[in-house]
Amino acid sequence: MKRDGLTELITAEKIAARVAELGAEISRDLAGVDELMVLCVLKGAFIFTADLVRHITIPCRIDFIRASSYGTHRISTGMVMLDHHHDPCVEGKEVLLVEDIIDTGLTFSRILEELRSQNPASLRVCTLLDKASARTVPVKADYTGFTIPDIFVVGYGLDAAGLYRELPSIAIPNA
Numbered sequence: 055m056k057r058d059g060l061t062e063l064i065t066a067e068k069i070a071a072r073v074a075e076l077g078a079e080i081s082r083d084l085a086g087v088d089e090l091m092v093l094c095v096l097k098g099a100f101i102f103t104a105d106l107v108r109h110i111t112i113p114c115r116i117d118f119i120r121a122s123s124y125g126t127h128r129i130s131t132g133m134v135m136l137d138h139h140h141d142p143c144v145e146g147k148e149v150l151l152v153e154d155i156i157d158t159g160l161t162f163s164r165i166l167e168e169l170r171s172q173n174p175a176s177l178r179v180c181t182l183l184d185k186a187s188a189r190t191v192p193v194k195a196d197y198t199g200f201t202i203p204d205i206f207v208v209g210y211g212l213d214a215a216g217l218y219r220e221l222p223s224i225a226i227p228n229a
Contacts, residue, residue, distance in 0.1 A: 057221070059228050060208070064200055066222035069182075069210055072199045073102070076180060077109020080150065080197060083178075089113050091147045091174075095165065096120040097219070098154030101211035102182045102199075106152060117142035121161050144174040154211050155183040157204070159191030166193070183207070183224070200224075 084090060090112045094103035096119065107114050119142065149169065156162045162179075169177055180197035188204040202224075208214050209221030218225070 057225070060218075060221075060225040061228060062223050062225050063202065063205075063207060064224040066210075069199070069223065070105070073105045074109050076197050076199060077106055077111075080106075080178075080180065081109070081111040084112055084148065084150075087112050087148045089115055089148065091142070091144060091149045092116045093142060093144070093149060093151045093169075094118050095151065095153050095161075098211045098213065099152045099182070101219070102154060103152045106180065119165065121165055144169055144172045144177075147174050149174040149177045151177065151179045153179065153181040153195070155185060155207075156181045156193065156195060157185035157188040159189050159193040162193050163191045182210070183212075 090110065092103065092107055092110075092114045094100055094116065100118075103116070107116060151165065151169065153162060162181075166177070166179070178196040180199075181195040182199040184195060184198045184201045185204055186201060205226055206214070207224050208218035208227055209224045211219050212224070213219045214227055218227070
């Protein structure tokens with residue numbers, strides 16, 4: 055990837071290989087499940103989710119939830135906003151929550167709290183990126199694509215004020 059103002063952190067090829075591995079791992083771990091409800095956290099995880107489900111061999115029902123703690127900022131505002139206009143029902147279902155990135159853990163823990171209150175049969179989490187060094191709430195994903203340092207990144211669904219989601223790789227915006 056060559057684009058002015060960005061430094062590539064994870065190539066598209068590495069992402070594709072890791073997503074395939076994650077799909078195979080999830081399929082192995084959940085073998086025997088009749089149907090998996092995949093919940094994509096919008097907007098950042100939409101590309102990751104689309105690629106991931108193509109590698110999962112279990113029939114998937116895909117739905118979306120919207121959450122944000124960034125707004126137009128490069129760091130979490132600390133205020134988690136969940137969009138309740140379309141809450142998928144997860145009661146009694148095998149659920150895989152797909153996140154783009156877990157950093158402070160605030161958004162992630164809030165979503166998990168909401169989902170657990172609906173009594174799913176199981177709830178697992180897959181995140182593309184884990185920024186563990188930024189964690190303020192102790193949370194952990196079941197499946198992680200890559201662990202990255204506490205830096206702001208864009209690409210492969212992640213944005214900076216709405217820009218760069220379309221990039222095939224993960225990059226660091228310069229300045």
